[in-house]
Amino acid sequence: MKDIVILKRLVVALVLAGIFATAGGGICMSGEYSPGANDNGIKIGNTMPYSGPASGYSAIGKSLSAYFAMINDRGGINGRKINFISRDDGYSPPKTVEAVRKLVEEEQVLLLFQSLGTPPNLAIRGYLNDNKVPQLFVGSGADQWNDPRRHPWTMGWQPSYGTEARIFARYVLDNMPDAKIAVLYQNDDFGKDYVNGMRSGLGDKAGKMIVATQSYETTDPTVDSQVSALQASGADVLLTAAIPKFTTLAIRKVYDIGWRPIQFVNSVSTSVGSVMKPAGAEKSAGVMSATYTKDPSDPRWQDTPEYEDWLAWMKKYNSSVNVADALAVYGYATAQTLVAVLKASGDNLTREHVMKVAASLHDLSLPMLLPGITISTGADDYAPIKQMQLQKFDGNSWKVFGDVIKGSGR
Amino acid sequence: MEKRIAAPEILAATPAAATTANGWRWIGIVAIVAIAVALPFALSKYHVFELTMVMIYAIAVLGLNILTGYNGQISLGHGGFFAAGAYTAAILMHRYGVPYWLTLPPAALIGFALGVLFGLPALRFEGPYLALVTLAMALATPQLLKYFDTWTGGQQGINLVKPMPPPGLGIDRDRWLYFIALIVLLLAIRIAANILHGRTGRAFVAIRDHPIAAAAMGIDTAKYKTLAFGTSTLFTAVAGALAAIVIGYVSPEGYSLFLSISFLVGSAVGGIATIGGAIVGGFFIQFVPNLANDISDAAPWAIYGLAMLLFMYTMPHGVVGTLWPWLIRFFAARKTVAPIAVRRSDGA
Numbered sequence: 001m002k003d004i005v006i007l008k009r010l011v012v013a014l015v016l017a018g019i020f021a022t023a024g025g026g027i028c029m030s031g032e033y034s035p036g037a038n039d040n041g042i043k044i045g046n047t048m049p050y051s052g053p054a055s056g057y058s059a060i061g062k063s064l065s066a067y068f069a070m071i072n073d074r075g076g077i078n079g080r081k082i083n084f085i086s087r088d089d090g091y092s093p094p095k096t097v098e099a100v101r102k103l104v105e106e107e108q109v110l111l112l113f114q115s116l117g118t119p120p121n122l123a124i125r126g127y128l129n130d131n132k133v134p135q136l137f138v139g140s141g142a143d144q145w146n147d148p149r150r151h152p153w154t155m156g157w158q159p160s161y162g163t164e165a166r167i168f169a170r171y172v173l174d175n176m177p178d179a180k181i182a183v184l185y186q187n188d189d190f191g192k193d194y195v196n197g198m199r200s201g202l203g204d205k206a207g208k209m210i211v212a213t214q215s216y217e218t219t220d221p222t223v224d225s226q227v228s229a230l231q232a233s234g235a236d237v238l239l240t241a242a243i244p245k246f247t248t249l250a251i252r253k254v255y256d257i258g259w260r261p262i263q264f265v266n267s268v269s270t271s272v273g274s275v276m277k278p279a280g281a282e283k284s285a286g287v288m289s290a291t292y293t294k295d296p297s298d299p300r301w302q303d304t305p306e307y308e309d310w311l312a313w314m315k316k317y318n319s320s321v322n323v324a325d326a327l328a329v330y331g332y333a334t335a336q337t338l339v340a341v342l343k344a345s346g347d348n349l350t351r352e353h354v355m356k357v358a359a360s361l362h363d364l365s366l367p368m369l370l371p372g373i374t375i376s377t378g379a380d381d382y383a384p385i386k387q388m389q390l391q392k393f394d395g396n397s398w399k400v401f402g403d404v405i406k407g408s409g410r
Numbered sequence: 411m412e413k414r415i416a417a418p419e420i421l422a423a424t425p426a427a428a429t430t431a432n433g434w435r436w437i438g439i440v441a442i443v444a445i446a447v448a449l450p451f452a453l454s455k456y457h458v459f460e461l462t463m464v465m466i467y468a469i470a471v472l473g474l475n476i477l478t479g480y481n482g483q484i485s486l487g488h489g490g491f492f493a494a495g496a497y498t499a500a501i502l503m504h505r506y507g508v509p510y511w512l513t514l515p516p517a518a519l520i521g522f523a524l525g526v527l528f529g530l531p532a533l534r535f536e537g538p539y540l541a542l543v544t545l546a547m548a549l550a551t552p553q554l555l556k557y558f559d560t561w562t563g564g565q566q567g568i569n570l571v572k573p574m575p576p577p578g579l580g581i582d583r584d585r586w587l588y589f590i591a592l593i594v595l596l597l598a599i600r601i602a603a604n605i606l607h608g609r610t611g612r613a614f615v616a617i618r619d620h621p622i623a624a625a626a627m628g629i630d631t632a633k634y635k636t637l638a639f640g641t642s643t644l645f646t647a648v649a650g651a652l653a654a655i656v657i658g659y660v661s662p663e664g665y666s667l668f669l670s671i672s673f674l675v676g677s678a679v680g681g682i683a684t685i686g687g688a689i690v691g692g693f694f695i696q697f698v699p700n701l702a703n704d705i706s707d708a709a710p711w712a713i714y715g716l717a718m719l720l721f722m723y724t725m726p727h728g729v730v731g732t733l734w735p736w737l738i739r740f741f742a743a744r745k746t747v748a749p750i751a752v753r754r755s756d757g758a
Contacts, residue, residue: 088710093659122569163654188564
């Protein structure tokens, strides 16, 4: 009999607990639809890997927060303060989905801005487009963010990998029309974006000019055999579309086997400290790449008012990030792009209107982008930055040269 | 349903009393299910989604409990089996257009097969050595997923079409997925209870507590250890498939080593050798990292660690493992005051 009593009491307690839980749940039901903006403020959502393997990128998140803090200190945008809510997703797509749903449904943000990483952004693209929430200025260089017909609520920002490859192609066409091009690429979407970009940049000459392509897997120990095969093709231009480690290996091998082509490396792998120096100053001298932002450690910019503004902001608002960190420049420039869009949206802060304004930017120039590089978008052009300038490594540092080149087309 | 675990007193009591006890047990179960069914209609869609994820993690942790709690084999690699289930569902849906609900049986099958295959070499390892072997599984999973990119979509993963609720039912997608997860969870609990409270479960526990004695009693330890592995990974793979369907996207970054560790933490916090503990574990996995993030932006993982320590210090057998006996005693207190007092005075 004792057990019956126990069970009876347990069940009664459970039912009571259930009634309370359900009643409590009823109270915190979601409210009315809110666009996340009102007379006093604008709510902006963001996800960023503050923890986990990609946490090196968190300098971008810190820089974004620091920039909006300055904007708020100066009175906000058209009198509205920015409420920037940045959540950690650890670069894990399921976490991104969860964080973004919380931002949209619970925090009721106006839009998602600069969420970082290709997989996290792919994971939330469907949800944001279904719910007509802007996914603005995605923090990834993949080619797929410029697809307004299928994903009208998603827009990239930086020059995509394909755009970069088209810029290399433009340079080759203009300066070495008879070149024979070899491509070494990572065997995934990242590497293939460069191959496709190079092909589309060369147009109908692609078949003749690209004489060899070789791919590697990130699990390969070396790229020696690939480099040898490319040399054997008789190419005099080499594009290496690789992550830093393999770029270093390729630069070294090319030099060691006595091959002296014109070498392009992708902008992902241009770090002096982790790519060029390990390859050796002698072996990496003369390698070319492309860039679109000002290098804060380049003495050329250090007397300009743009640099002084930047430095003042870094010191006052963003002191936890290194002054020479390119990610701080990136965060600064993307935040300025969003501020420009919100300013131009005026008092009409519906999601539709903000998206429309973002898709009608015209020659917007930003202080820390290279002179001549501007941001333009259109209803069928969701690639804000399409220009870059070439740079050459002199064994010590990168030096930009030549004109700004546009990598147009898709 | 569970006559076997009924206390001896009830078995000895009159049939009528036993029937009443069973009746109350059923009312209890019906009450829990009724609450679970009513809850999504009182919550916002986001909270419904969160609870769906809680149930999915609970299924995964339940799988781990069978292996670690009942059979004594430690696994640091269940994130890998979760990923196997997720990719089974994703590939079937994306490449072959299989409807989402039909992907669960194949995911279960693959989970079971992988678990048995993995369980065979695991027979030679015990304790920390087995933990290391399974750790290899967790470490290798993201890279293997990137390597076989023609199937898995590599780094960029696979985007899935989100399942639509049947038309005419009048509920939205989030609530529909909640009910699917609820049905699978209830089924999983029922199946786990049947296995664990029967002959197989007793064999699992005997092997955990004393493998030599178990073998001496005629239990085929190799067979039952492999079976425990397979059953465990079956549950976890089904949870993975459900997660893929609910999230609508799979990619290698989602299945890092940390996921495996989360499962083990959830299992320990809930109560490693309990069935109900898996649900507590699901809540822990889903909510504690977010709560930690809300408390401190700067050091969320320090808060997470602190929460873990607090739980383990105050409830060393996990929430359910510690509180359940206490609850039974609490509700029985008035009837048993006298005997306990007597026993105490005897002892003193």
